[in-house]
Amino acid sequence: MGERIYLFDTTLRDGAQTPGIDFSLEDKALIVALLERIGVDYVEGGWPGANPVDTDFFGERRTRAASFVAFGMTKRAGRSAANDPGLAAVLDSKADAVCLVAKTWDFHVGLALGITPEENLAAIRQSVAAIVERGREAMLDCEHFFDGYKANPDYALACAKAAHEAGARWVVLCDTNGGTLPDEVEAIVAEVARHLPGERLGIHAHDDTGNAVANSLAAIRAGARQVQGTLNGIGERCGNADLVTMIANLKLKAGLAERFEIGVSDDQLAELTAVSRAFDELLNRAPDRQAPYVGESAFATKAGLHASAIVKDPATYEHVTPEVVGNRRRVLVSDQAGRANVLAELKRLGIAVERDDPGVGRLLEELKAREALGYAYEAADASFDLLARRILGQVPVYFRVESFRVMVERRHNAVGDLVTISEATVKVTVDGETLMSVGEGNGPVNALDNALRKDLGRYQRHIEDLELVDYKVRILNGGTGATTRVLIESRDTGGRRWSTVGVSPNIVDASFQALTDSITWKLLRDGVAPSQGPKAAAE
Secondary structure (H helix, E strand, C coil): CCEECEEEECCCCCHHHCCCCCCCHHHHHHHHHHHHHCCCCEEEEECECCEHHHHHHCCCCCCCCCEEEEEEECCCCCCCHHHCHHHHHHHCCCCCEEEEEEECCHHHHHHHHCCCHHHHHHHHHHHHHHHHHCCCEEEEEEECHHHHHHHCHHHHHHHHHHHHHCCCCEEEEEECCCCCCHHHHHHHHHHHCCCCCHHHEEEEEECCCCCHHHHHHHHHHHCCCEEEEEHHHCCCCCCECEHHHHHHHHHHCHHHHCCEECCCCHHHHCCHHHHHHHHHHHHCCCCCCCCCCCCCCCCEECCHHHHHHHHHCHHHCCCCCHHHHCCCCEECCCCCCCHHHHHHHHHHCCCCCCCCCHHHHHHHHHHHHHHHHCCCHHHCHHHHHHHHHHHCCCEECCCEEEEEEEEEEEEECCCCCEEEEEEEEEEEEECCEEEEEEEEECCHHHHHHHHHCCCCHHHHHHHCCCEEEEEEEEECCCCCCCCEEEEEEEECCCCCEEEEEEEECCHHHHHHHHHHHHHHHHHHHCCCCCCCCEECCCC
């Protein structure tokens, strides 16, 4: 058993400072459930009294295993702790614990609060004492602690001591501006730990220098035993310490796992990838492909030489096993791919093929020829799956596109406003019958998508839940007549996400290629019976 490190999540409070993110009451409840899946110790739910959503959220206890934490400020100058409305809102909530924020940089005490350093110390003592008297676990976030310590170490330390002496369970040292580097953090926390017990110290790091996780680990090495962060590192400016990365480091890296213990089981660790991606889904944003441990590319290998080694022994190019964090190994196929890449990817896709099958050689040649034209299959798994199965004769013909047409009209509408309307017509053959559909959209691609999915005969019900969630365009060789690559990401209600690619000098044609691949792949993966047998060659 190692020294216990406590995980404090502030996604719902500090993470809510992220530009473009606003959590509803339902969002907050869903995020709490995600956090409990990965075993955090504290969930900071927000600031009761600051806004109606947070006030409603603290009307009941929202966690099952984790401590439910309310955030607030120390009492105002000129008021007693018992007569401060902000403090009352926090104390009257259904929280298990209360985390108050206080200025610990004397520069801010006078500038922002307009009070004396002594008045600030008194506010800290009285506010923390009020929480303890109500039987709640008390914490103090020492705002701007590291900058304050560098400017006036005696006063910053006096603020931390005041909270501890008043009964705070945790005194959290905050790098609020995010500008402190790991060596500074480690030295300052070690000095503070000479005056306050390390088991009472926490760290709250921002990522403005890209060092939030490193700073948090430095603080832990120096004696801090609570670490604060957010899911996927969201937060104001450059974000907070990424709690997902922190959990994986503390559980899996030998120098940390042997010395420290966190309240995350191996089963909960295996939920990290799913929780990280589910959170991004809730935010309606694409997951970071290169996120440590949980990103889609975290265990991806592109070069043929590396792929050959990984097939023999994954430890050659992996620092941990991907499955322990719920991720998977990916051997990418690209113009740098060798036979080992292709065979590994075919195995992952469940495509049975012998090593000496001539189809593998044909696939590798076709892959490199297509990537020379601009296709990028390493970012479009579904299109590669279809390409491989077509060459190996394993893709049914669900429908055949006979033609499509798109018109874009810019005109004044009935009330005189200038509008742009896109209309698309698509003809497809399904079961020998030609179907024609017309769709409108806010652009030519949207109109094509609506028209194509408007009537696919007996396949229509299988694509009702298909949704286009991301669309990326890359100009490959410059000029208005340039070749264009389009990547489309789709998803369905089953939670699957898949990417397809199209390439053409015409952006609409490239988009249509990716759209048809997306629909075909969904039908194939859902096991929908085809109208015709498998094709032996690429369409």
